[in-house]
Amino acid sequence: xxxxxxxxxxxxxxxxxxxxxxxxxxxxxxxxxxxxxxxxxxxxxxxxxxxxxxxxxxxxxxxxxxxxxxxxxxxxxxxxxxxxxxxxxxxxxxxxxxxxxxxxxxxxxxxxxxxxxxxxxxxxxxxxxxxxxxxxxxxxxxxxxxxxxxxxxxxxxxxxxxxxxxxxxxxxxxxxxxxxxxxxxxxxxxxxxxxxxxxxxxxxxxxxxxxxxxxxxxxxxxxxxxxxxxxxxxxxxxxxxxxxxxxxxxxxxxxxxxxxxxxxxxxxxxxxxxxxxxxxxxxxxxxxxxxxxxxxxxxxxxxxxxxxxxxxxxxxxxxxxxxxxxxxxxxxxxxxxxxxxxxxxxxxxxxxxxxxxxxxxxxxxxxxxxxxxxxxxxxxxxxxxxxxxxxxxxxxxxxxxxxxxxxxxxxxxxxxxxxx
RNA sequence: GGCGCAUUCGUCUAGUGGCCUAGGACACCGCCCUCUCACGGCGGCGGCACGGGUUCGAAUCCCGUAUGCGCCUCCA
Numbered sequence: 001x002x003x004x005x006x007x008x009x010x011x012x013x014x015x016x017x018x019x020x021x022x023x024x025x026x027x028x029x030x031x032x033x034x035x036x037x038x039x040x041x042x043x044x045x046x047x048x049x050x051x052x053x054x055x056x057x058x059x060x061x062x063x064x065x066x067x068x069x070x071x072x073x074x075x076x077x078x079x080x081x082x083x084x085x086x087x088x089x090x091x092x093x094x095x096x097x098x099x100x101x102x103x104x105x106x107x108x109x110x111x112x113x114x115x116x117x118x119x120x121x122x123x124x125x126x127x128x129x130x131x132x133x134x135x136x137x138x139x140x141x142x143x144x145x146x147x148x149x150x151x152x153x154x155x156x157x158x159x160x161x162x163x164x165x166x167x168x169x170x171x172x173x174x175x176x177x178x179x180x181x182x183x184x185x186x187x188x189x190x191x192x193x194x195x196x197x198x199x200x201x202x203x204x205x206x207x208x209x210x211x212x213x214x215x216x217x218x219x220x221x222x223x224x225x226x227x228x229x230x231x232x233x234x235x236x237x238x239x240x241x242x243x244x245x246x247x248x249x250x251x252x253x254x255x256x257x258x259x260x261x262x263x264x265x266x267x268x269x270x271x272x273x274x275x276x277x278x279x280x281x282x283x284x285x286x287x288x289x290x291x292x293x294x295x296x297x298x299x300x301x302x303x304x305x306x307x308x309x310x311x312x313x314x315x316x317x318x319x320x321x322x323x324x325x326x327x328x329x330x331x332x333x334x335x336x337x338x339x340x341x342x343x344x345x346x347x348x349x350x351x352x353x354x355x356x357x358x359x360x361x362x363x364x365x366x367x368x369x370x371x372x373x374x375x376x377x378x379x380x381x382x383x384x385x386x387x388x389x390x391x392x393x394x395x396x397x398x399x400x401x402x403x404x405x406x407x408x409x410x411x412x413x414x415x416x417x418x419x420x
Numbered sequence: 421g422g423c424g425c426a427u428u429c430g431u432c433u434a435g436u437g438g439c440c441u442a443g444g445a446c447a448c449c450g451c452c453c454u455c456u457c458a459c460g461g462c463g464g465c466g467g468c469a470c471g472g473g474u475u476c477g478a479a480u481c482c483c484g485u486a487u488g489c490g491c492c493u494c495c496a
Contacts, residue, residue, distance in 0.1 A: 134494095138494080143495070163490065166425060197488065198489095228432065232432085258427095266446095309458095312459080322457085361455095364455085375455050389456085389457095390457080392457075394456090395456080
């Protein structure tokens with residue numbers, strides 16, 4: 001039998017990265033097994049906010065490339081079915097009315113147990129299980145009734161979810177058995193925490209998929225990083241393409257201990273992916289990022305700047321800082337300038353034609369030698385005058401891209417500032 | 421408080437009784453490369469929570485303690 005899993009987020013806001021990791025494991029498992037990955041929204045009302053959150057979730061999954069099978073389903077649409085199922089349990093004496101609500105009878109002795117696909121056998125003493133409200137007095141089903149019933153109706157074979165559901169599992173198992181259905185295999189994955197061991201939240205940095213997109217992370221890198229939070233292929237493989245991840249993913253290699261989200265490692269991995277991109281793809285992705293973030297910069301120039309920054313930034317979000325000088329005026333720090341060097345550089349560069357990095361480099365190197373300065377000493381004031389920063393892409397390439405006219409203007413202006 | 425889950429370098433992890441004087445990656449430190457910053461190369465620092473067992477032998481199995489987290493809602 002083919003496997004079928006689901007992601008069942010509640011539409012309470014934006015997609016949290018911890019839920020994305022769980023979604024990823026579901027997706028990888030489904031694709032690896034050649035099964036289905038379903039998306040089910042656990043809504044309890046139909047407000048406008050819910051509709052937006054549901055759309056947001058789908059947009060985020062799409063951006064990540066986690067495609068789902070079939071139509072998206074909504075819990076609210078199954079209220080009537082839940083009510084019918086509850087009535088049957090009532091008629092069979094498996095449930096009883098309690099002040100208008102309907103409660104499911106939990107077994108009183110023995111244990112409820114299951115073989116968790118990531119944790120092994122888990123047992124709960126039944127005496128600790130209280131009779132569960134399955135239908136509220138207002139007629140709406142509760143989560144611990146609706147969710148397992150939907151898993152049954154959807155033919156879910158494996159429930160891969162967060163460990164916060166471990167305590168719910170015995171309740172859901174008893175409900176499923178009471179309606180005469182075969183329970184799915186459960187796999188509880190651990191949580192993802194911030195560096196302080198607390199649940200990931202805004203103060204740790206990016207937490208929603210949107211946050212990561214705005215920071216300029218690249219979806220395949222983010223997925224690769226996330227996959228390694230609680231799962232590994234072997235003792236040394238870290239960089240894996242989406243296809244490799246799908247081919248290699250198994251629940252047996254998912255660990256049960258919680259993980260801390262390491263932003264530095266994510267940055268490193270994102271850099272690995274960005275540097276490995278073919279230049280044209282890199283340039284297009286960079287242009288799209290700059291456009292989406294609303295900078296309004298000349299896209300042709302952004303495209304031409306791509307090769308200058310590809311090896312230097314690990315997130316697209318670092319592009320504006322490094323390349324702003326190409327698009328806007330950047331006042332240099334007067335203390336770091338050197339009038340003599342700048343004047344000389346302006347004169348020499350004024351004679352360079354065509355104004356290309358290839359022609360610029362020997363001229364500036366010769367200049368440094370004539371001034372008896374190390375290249376390092378000689379180039380730094382020029383860099384600061386032209387880019388406004390001590391840190392920039394390669395100087396010669398930067399000058400070429402800026403253009404002769406603007407380069408000379410900046411050199412003149414900076415030289416004047418230095419003399420003042 | 422009860423029940424449950426977890427515990428290997430700072431972080432992610434490998435490890436399923438001998439291959440472990442515990443391997444890899446990120447971070448950090450040093451050196452090399454170098455027009456800055458990066459990239460890349462080389463090297464280094466650093467860990468089995470604690471205490472009892474079991475065993476010829478334990479990071480690996482059992483028990484206890486500690487710590488962290490989760491759930492205990494007519495929330496999801």
